[in-house]
Amino acid sequence: MNILILMIPMAMLLGIGFVVAFLWANNQGQFDDLETPAHRILFDENERKKS
Numbered sequence: 001m002n003i004l005i006l007m008i009p010m011a012m013l014l015g016i017g018f019v020v021a022f023l024w025a026n027n028q029g030q031f032d033d034l035e036t037p038a039h040r041i042l043f044d045e046n047e048r049k050k051s
Helices: 002-027 036-040 045-050
Strands: none
16 A cells, blocks of 8 residues: 555656646647648658759
C-alpha cells in the first residue's frame, strides 16, 4: 500500500506533463497542416530545387 503514495503522484505528474506538451505543441502550430508532409514524399526533391 505504501507504493501507492509514490505511484499516484508520479502518474499525475506524468499525465500533466503530457497535457502541457500537447498544449505547447498546439499553440506552436504543430498540428496546423497535416496534409502537406504526407504529400511531400511523393515529389522528387530534384524537381523542387529546379523550380
